[in-house]
Amino acid sequence: MVEESGRKMWTDAGIELLRSRNTAPENATDDDAENSADDLLESLLANDANALAHEYWRQFPGRVIHRIRQMRDNPTPQDREIMQTSLxxxxxxxxxxxxxxxYQPMLLEGDGEE
Incomplete structure (x- = not known):
């Protein structure tokens, strides 16, 4: 679907998806339409949630390692306290x-702060 300005509002695949889901009979009520919209929204949310969860877990290990290295190499006062307590x-x-x-140098460095 294209507006008068030439901006495309729907992709062909999106229109086909809506048409394929349009199985409501002519005597359908507003509740039927709302349920159909809820079903469509639920399927879209489920697919997006799965994609986001997979991407989160794909990136998670690298981000954790990066943050641990950052804490070790350039710790904030809070990071330093957490690491010293843990060590x-x-x-x-x-x-x-x-x-x-x-880690002995870091522990020795922390003794002067207390």
Whole structure:
């Protein structure tokens, strides 16, 4: 469908989708039309929600790793506090042989702030 100005309002695929869903009899009520619109909206929302969920989970690991690196390399005061608390808890749990070579400078840096 094209407006007088030449702007396209509906794609051919969209018009075909609407036509294929237009199975209402001539004696259909407003409630029938509303239910049909609700069904169409529900199917569109379900498809979009699935696509968004898939894209979210596809990007999530990379974003988390990027944020962890950012917290490690250029922490805000809040980031530094969270990491120091977490590392101290891990050290208290007996993981010093794994953590100290990498994170000892950060822990020492935090001792001066308290």
């Amino acid at each position: 101290r808890a891990a050290l208290a749990a007996g993981t010093s042989h794994l953590l100290l070579p990498t």
